[in-house]
Amino acid sequence: MLLHGYFRSSAAYRCRIALNLKGVSYEPSFVHLRRGEQRSPAYLVHNPQGLVPALETESGDLTQSLAIIEWLDETFANPPLLPRDAHLRARVRGFAQVIAADIHPLNNLRVLNFLREELQCDETGLDKWRKRWILEGFDACAALLQLDPEGPFCFGDAPSLADICLVPQVYSAQRFGVDMSAWPRLQQIFDACEALPAFADAHPHNQPDCDL
Amino acid sequence: MLLHGYFRSSAAYRCRIALNLKGVSYEPSFVHLRRGEQRSPAYLVHNPQGLVPALETESGDLTQSLAIIEWLDETFANPPLLPRDAHLRARVRGFAQVIAADIHPLNNLRVLNFLREELQCDETGLDKWRKRWILEGFDACAALLQLDPEGPFCFGDAPSLADICLVPQVYSAQRFGVDMSAWPRLQQIFDACEALPAFADAHPHNQPDCDL
Incomplete structure (x- = not known):
């Protein structure tokens, strides 16, 4: 799994925390926001919105941090990131x-x-x-x-x-x-x-x- | 169930669609945003953020449209609002x-x-x-x-x-x-x-x- 992110992006930071809590290892890929790398054609393939993060999975790219975290929670059961009730x-x-x-x-x-x-x-x-x-x-x-x-x-x-x-x-x-x-x-x-x-x-x- | 909303709020509009798709009947309560009713003490009890919507359920108030819609989807199975995969x-x-x-x-x-x-x-x-x-x-x-x-x-x-x-x-x-x-x-x-x-x-x- 490859996480496209930037050190100071709140949304990428959220995904890093969730991956760490789940104990899921991932490869980081760095998109330098202040240099505008999020608007490069190479990156837009992963996230056409031109924002970080994007998570490259075996089934394809996922975007939007909360959607990514819910996917992680459904795919890797423990520890749960949402209560049962x-x-x-x-x-x-x-x-x-x-x-x-x-x-x-x-x-x-x-x-x-x-x-x-x-x-x-x-x-x-x-x-x-x-x-x-x-x-x-x-x-x-x-x-x-x-x-x-x-x-x-x-x-x-x-x-x-x-x-x-x-x-x-x-x-x-x-x-x-x-x-x-x-x-x-x-x-x-x-x-x-x-x-x-x-x-x-x-x-x-x-x-x-x-x-x- | 009581939905606090405003006719032109996008977030309340989303909840109305979801409730209708699920066939769940609800009572509407109107919060006039242009008159500032969302900041009244009576409304802040339901949503301390001072925004619409809020959904009053038997178990208490819920806020934020996407959280409300996910709750509706989990509580009323059909038709599903999210795919299985x-x-x-x-x-x-x-x-x-x-x-x-x-x-x-x-x-x-x-x-x-x-x-x-x-x-x-x-x-x-x-x-x-x-x-x-x-x-x-x-x-x-x-x-x-x-x-x-x-x-x-x-x-x-x-x-x-x-x-x-x-x-x-x-x-x-x-x-x-x-x-x-x-x-x-x-x-x-x-x-x-x-x-x-x-x-x-x-x-x-x-x-x-x-x-x-």
Whole structure:
């Protein structure tokens, strides 16, 4: 299996965590987003959307991180990344989608570039933009967890799809200078995840293509 | 079951289609987005994110349209909204997420309001913005379907989660003045769906809260 990704992409980071949690070995392939390699004809074969990640499997390419992670969860049974109970599973997916649909796509590279280049947005505006969606999103995430205050992780005592989405988003928030003290539970969950090798090994700074 | 929605919300529209396809009866509850009712304390109990939809079930509230639709699919078996084969299921989910993560959240009301009010974006800029994400997204959607050119629907001869996401996005594109002729297959799928009562009955203009 080959994962096309970029060290700092939240969506690729999610897939690395899921692969590590499942103990599935994969070959990484690096697509340098800042150099525009995601728009090369060679890469568009794997993902016509021109975004990372893409997962090359024996049956063909898969795209979109949540679809890839659900596929991993269905293909490699243990440990499960979603709870068995349908209602709780829907709550985990809902939490994940707050991040994957309503925070991350607003703050990714192509959108920030469009704001800067096409709408002449200055750095003050960009900073306001980035923080707004993280603040609104994390407020919702924290509220959605209030029914489940027990576990060290988002939903109970093992990491799930929710934690897989939360950790890269907290990393990104830190990078954008967001003060996490408003959401102590999210910070605690982040810390609990970071203590696990599956999360730590997937960290952007531990990837071979990290050029920071 | 009670669905909190708004006639013109793409995400609520998706849920209405899924409920209709499953033949599940539900009570609609109307949250007037332009009047800001989604931020009322009474509504935030159901969805702390302050967005529609929310589905009130016997076991509690569910949020995020794709999580709600997956729950419906797991709870009411027929007709299935996802294929049985895991790889094809991942492709259907990937297609749905191009729309649900990378088109729709960029063009929803809260984001357009922020561009207008906080970043002083004028109507020319807003038009460019709205069209850009639809064009990029539909190009990707059309390319992702090239492996499956057979069915009247996105993936084969019955509507799936992919069609459920596509139809509200095409409705929205038409509303924003996007010329669909660049994607004849997407338009054909839209027409095939609109001929089904489950889709037609879910159309924004057929909702009791439509005030156009």
